[in-house]
Amino acid sequence: MSSVAVINLRLGQTCMVFCLFLAISHAVAAADDPSPKEWLERMMDAVQKLNYQGTFVYLHDNQLESMKIAHAVQGDRVRESLMSLNGTPREVIRDEESVTCVLPDSNEISVDRRTPSSKFLNILPQDLDQLDKHYSFQNMGKTRIANREAQVVLIVPNDRLRYGYRFALDTDSGLPLKSDLLNEQGELVEQTMFTELQIGVAEISELHNRESLFTYRLKSHPDETNKIPLLNPSKWKFIGLPSGFRLSLQHQLTDIQGSDPIDQYVFSDGLSSLSVFVEPETREEAFSGVSRLGAINAWGGQVDGYQVTAVGEVPAVTILGIVQGMQLKQADD
Structure with a gap:
């Protein structure tokens, strides 16, 4: 056998070993990846327990809205602020007990009480196994949203009686960077997507700190x-x-x-x-x-x-x- 043939044989063997190593490494990595349900459980934990703020867009009914959000957790207390960045100026501050809507153009604040709920901001039921009969769960690989790596998870209905969901979850925190609601044809009907996100920070303005800016007329109609x-x-x-x-x-x-x-x-x-x-x-x-x-x-x-x-x-x-x-x-x- 010529020296050239020997070299080619050894190169071929080296390539085969390298490819086999890559295949084994990929299989091990796949086995270590969280399951779709584990990703969704991580998401539910993140939306309840993490402080975060950022800007997201909301697509619905052929309309695109831009919103600023801040989500603050202090002990057992959760507060969230939503502020519109286009259209009519408005801000909503909500917690487990009330929803406060601030309308600067009308110099008015309205306050609604609501029944405290342990499911505040929960997107999915705590027990995902109860959905197995009518939904399937799939990991759909990685993507990039708001300059952050995200894992895509699908919740697919097993019939045409319910909608499906697609989440892109931040691989670091588990927060949903994008969520899609899909109709019975698998078509997008609603979407929210972060364009900028800060984790560990949540600045929610206090109404009394802004009374010097507007003269508010408090319209409180609790338990109407x-x-x-x-x-x-x-x-x-x-x-x-x-x-x-x-x-x-x-x-x-x-x-x-x-x-x-x-x-x-x-x-x-x-x-x-x-x-x-x-x-x-x-x-x-x-x-x-x-x-x-x-x-x-x-x-x-x-x-x-x-x-x-x-x-x-x-x-x-x-x-x-x-x-x-x-x-x-x-x-x-």
């Missing part, structure tokens, strides 16, 4: 709408619910202005949800028919002499599946 248990929770029955959806909440909305109470029924599969509102009488101006605005589908009409409105971020077929199964219980039911 009360939620009470349904007086007759067994009045309606829902037959043949879309697969995976269950009645998760029911209550009655009463208005201090004296309007007729409205019964609300909330259905969820653990991730997607919709609400059904039932009014005792049909109003002339009541919404009727099917409507769609971005990711939100709605249906309005009469069921057994009652005005019914169903709305949610789910496909229209899911909305219709709920209302078509509504039945007013008879005395002998």
